[in-house]
Amino acid sequence: MPSTIAFLELNPENKDEKRSEQFSSEGEEFKMWGAPFSAKAKKMLLLGSGELGKEVIIEAQRLGVECIAVDRYELAPAMQVAHRSHCLDMQDAEALKALIREEKPDIIVPEIEAIATGALEELEQEGFHVVPTARAARLTMDREGIRRLAAEKLQLPTAAYRFADHFEQLRSAVQELGTPCVVKPLMSSSGKGQSVCRTLEDAESCWNTALEGARAKTTRVIVEAFVPFESEITLLTVRSESGTTFCPPIGHIQKDGDYVESWQPHGMTDKQLSEAQDIARTITDELGGYGLFGVELFLTADSVIFSEVSPRPHDTGMVTMITQDLSEFALHVRAILGFPVPSVTLLTPGASATLKAEVATRDFAISGLHDALLLPRTQVRVFGKPETKPGRRMAVALSAAEDVETARKTAKEAANMLKVEVNHV
Numbered sequence: 001m002p003s004t005i006a007f008l009e010l011n012p013e014n015k016d017e018k019r020s021e022q023f024s025s026e027g028e029e030f031k032m033w034g035a036p037f038s039a040k041a042k043k044m045l046l047l048g049s050g051e052l053g054k055e056v057i058i059e060a061q062r063l064g065v066e067c068i069a070v071d072r073y074e075l076a077p078a079m080q081v082a083h084r085s086h087c088l089d090m091q092d093a094e095a096l097k098a099l100i101r102e103e104k105p106d107i108i109v110p111e112i113e114a115i116a117t118g119a120l121e122e123l124e125q126e127g128f129h130v131v132p133t134a135r136a137a138r139l140t141m142d143r144e145g146i147r148r149l150a151a152e153k154l155q156l157p158t159a160a161y162r163f164a165d166h167f168e169q170l171r172s173a174v175q176e177l178g179t180p181c182v183v184k185p186l187m188s189s190s191g192k193g194q195s196v197c198r199t200l201e202d203a204e205s206c207w208n209t210a211l212e213g214a215r216a217k218t219t220r221v222i223v224e225a226f227v228p229f230e231s232e233i234t235l236l237t238v239r240s241e242s243g244t245t246f247c248p249p250i251g252h253i254q255k256d257g258d259y260v261e262s263w264q265p266h267g268m269t270d271k272q273l274s275e276a277q278d279i280a281r282t283i284t285d286e287l288g289g290y291g292l293f294g295v296e297l298f299l300t301a302d303s304v305i306f307s308e309v310s311p312r313p314h315d316t317g318m319v320t321m322i323t324q325d326l327s328e329f330a331l332h333v334r335a336i337l338g339f340p341v342p343s344v345t346l347l348t349p350g351a352s353a354t355l356k357a358e359v360a361t362r363d364f365a366i367s368g369l370h371d372a373l374l375l376p377r378t379q380v381r382v383f384g385k386p387e388t389k390p391g392r393r394m395a396v397a398l399s400a401a402e403d404v405e406t407a408r409k410t411a412k413e414a415a416n417m418l419k420v421e422v423n424h425v
């Protein structure tokens, strides 16, 4: 038996020592564990418990990991498949640190951006293992951090950009960059607070939209030149013990800044693919750690442009649940636990299409599953969210086919059959 485990048995109090050794070591003794709830369990704590986290937990459960789900509301999707869960404001640094010190997880997996990342950095200093690293979580939650890193330090191609702290600065930025341009709060996701500024006169409404949609109390925004892309992709990139592995590119369509449809593989020239992989490798090497990253890129006629990166599974990557031998969730779990990823195989072309709610209610039912499941090679994932909100993603349809066009058509057909039925009494 490896000495560390024997040591732990003799010194159950000395959990801190185990943590710091584990973080610096990739030794075999850390890749074995006992049953969930036992003293030798491997404990994974997930920060954010949405539909992506739900799949991460299902994959971790398959490897016998003890799973703890955290989110700010009860019955979040990942909580429903975890061993236990906690309700917490993850932007509250003190509450977050208290919970983690109490739970003492072996591995902390951020599933969303809105987390007190300063607390994660502190916890990492104490020896906790944050996936892929606390710095990656901090840099990628903030558009300024990741943009300056990509464009200024790493010299990756991005849209021209400016930052603005108040309205007059925003106006100057729009004048300098020209219209159209895109205004975004520094911290937001799923298109919240984002708008396209088509003329200088739009600047004021864009400023107000950004202030309303921002997650943090700061008024700082980023203004980006509008990229007239032909298509946009997510390049799922896995950093693991085996090195860097790329999944075939995923094409997607965003509506109001949120994804509605994705497919894999996306047709690209060899040159585009190799440029995309170079960019993805550069940014993920810089962020470091093990795990799966979603690298978002714009493709124009003659260039590949970096947009942003998530150090975790990506919503557009849900399609991999039907296309790949290892889904993006299985890949993430393997990589973060320190296991090899010798290869990823695309088994079939496929597509995903989302079901979104239109109103806010807790009194609803999702209909249409029977008809959707009659479609060829089609599956549905219902997330189990307890409450709808306008624009909230509630389910996704996944279809495989001989070619991407057929898969897209079928997945959209399936998604259109699904309905959020609201009880209007």
Ligand SMILES: Nc1ncnc2c1ncn2[C@@H]1O[C@H](COP(=O)(O)OP(=O)(O)O)[C@@H](O)[C@H]1O
Pocket: 159, 182, 188, 189, 190, 191, 192, 224, 225, 226, 227, 228, 229, 232, 254, 257, 258, 296, 307, 308
């Ligand atoms: N500079 C830009 N030019 C053109 N389209 C953009 C630009 N920035 C964002 N978009 C569109 O808005 C979507 C969401 O923007 P993104 O920066 O990825 O925000 P989020 O963090 O909310 O995903 C993109 O996938 C793209 O379709």
Ligand SMILES: [Mg+2]
Pocket: 296, 308
């Ligand atoms: Mg994005």
